[in-house]
Amino acid sequence: MRSRPRHCWVRSAGFLLALGASACGDTSPSTLHPEGPDAHRIAGLWWFMFWVSALVVAVVTALILIGVLPGRRRSTTRDKGTPRWAGRLVILGGVVVPVAVLAVLWAFTLSDMSALSQPRRLVAMKVQVVGHQWWWEVRYPRQGIVTANDIHIPVSRPVEVELTTDDVIHSFWVPQLTGKTDLISGRTNRMWIQADRPGVYRGQCAEYCGLQHANMIFYVVADPPDTFRQWLSREGQPAATPTGSAATRGREVFLSSACVGCHTIGGTEAQGKVGPDLTHVGDRISIGAGTLSNTPSNLAIWISDSQSVKPGNLMPPIPLRPDELEAVIAFLEGLK
Ligand code: CUA
Numbered sequence: 001m002r003s004r005p006r007h008c009w010v011r012s013a014g015f016l017l018a019l020g021a022s023a024c025g026d027t028s029p030s031t032l033h034p035e036g037p038d039a040h041r042i043a044g045l046w047w048f049m050f051w052v053s054a055l056v057v058a059v060v061t062a063l064i065l066i067g068v069l070p071g072r073r074r075s076t077t078r079d080k081g082t083p084r085w086a087g088r089l090v091i092l093g094g095v096v097v098p099v100a101v102l103a104v105l106w107a108f109t110l111s112d113m114s115a116l117s118q119p120r121r122l123v124a125m126k127v128q129v130v131g132h133q134w135w136w137e138v139r140y141p142r143q144g145i146v147t148a149n150d151i152h153i154p155v156s157r158p159v160e161v162e163l164t165t166d167d168v169i170h171s172f173w174v175p176q177l178t179g180k181t182d183l184i185s186g187r188t189n190r191m192w193i194q195a196d197r198p199g200v201y202r203g204q205c206a207e208y209c210g211l212q213h214a215n216m217i218f219y220v221v222a223d224p225p226d227t228f229r230q231w232l233s234r235e236g237q238p239a240a241t242p243t244g245s246a247a248t249r250g251r252e253v254f255l256s257s258a259c260v261g262c263h264t265i266g267g268t269e270a271q272g273k274v275g276p277d278l279t280h281v282g283d284r285i286s287i288g289a290g291t292l293s294n295t296p297s298n299l300a301i302w303i304s305d306s307q308s309v310k311p312g313n314l315m316p317p318i319p320l321r322p323d324e325l326e327a328v329i330a331f332l333e334g335l336k
Pocket residue numbers: 131134169170171205206207208209210212213214216
């Protein structure tokens with residue numbers, strides 16, 4: 001019997017550790033693993049709030065323990081009545097201290113919110129992000145580039161992000177780079193992202209927006225300056241000419257199928273505007289806004305019946321013969 005409470009403590013501690021570890025893994029897009037100046041500020045505020053809360057919990061726990069000690073209780077209340085200082089302690093601990101603590105946290109929060117919303121100097125570039133159910137359209141207006149779900153930025157430079165939505169409210173959140181900003185119909189919201197180190201930072205829609213809200217993922221790819229310039233110049237080109245007979249046949253199949261009604265491929269007759277631009281789809285990290293990794297077999301699943309992996313998305317099943325499907329995949333994977 002005596003070992004049971006200890007066993008329970010060990011299990012609880014283990015659970016908390018596991019919970020903490022799940023938020024602290026190297027691949028986790030945790031706010032507590034900041035990789036940009038804004039995220040550092042937010043993480044600093046988080047830790048400040050954490051330690052203030054921990055102090056409050058410690059003090060309150062100590063006062064409760066003192067209050068329930070049998071010896072003290074007898075000597076203060078039963079024999080002498082409630083002393084005057086007890087009433088003052090209630091006013092101090094129940095009103096004055098909480099108001100003071102909340103006022104300080106509020107002041108720090110307002111100060112950080114104000115700093116995060118200040119326009120940055122020496123902005124590297126502007127990127128427009130349009131929310132769709134359930135994917136992200138990404139535009140580089142000055143470079144005339146349109147892509148989807150991957151946002152390439154140069155490392156160590158602030159990038160202005162203009163946020164609008166094509167349908168419902170979404171929210172743009174890259175926990176390791178900055179806080180959330182909503183995409184609201186009829187409004188253009190602005191924010192800035194900056195990554196201190198090259199890397200891929202996972203982002204997530206943070207406002208419930210329908211059935212596939214959870215599968216509205218994106219990636220911010222922070223490139224070293226040279227790599228970024230190469231990406232920009234590659235991305236600014238029309239689609240690559242297919243090499244090999246399979247890819248060439250795939251292009252024909254694509255352009256004679258329903259695909260062209262919804263997708264654009266720069267330099268071809270495919271100019272649909274409903275779904276993501278596919279001009280450089282072979283270069284992207286994922287398919288279906290983070291639903292599947294971008295591999296030929298996943299692309300086959302997605303084209304044949306995307307509803308089986310992301311129910312409710314706008315893309316209907318595309319009935320192609322196996323040889324046609326293989327050719328289309330060769331074509332699309334070649335669009336780097
Ligand atoms: Cu878009 Cu949730």
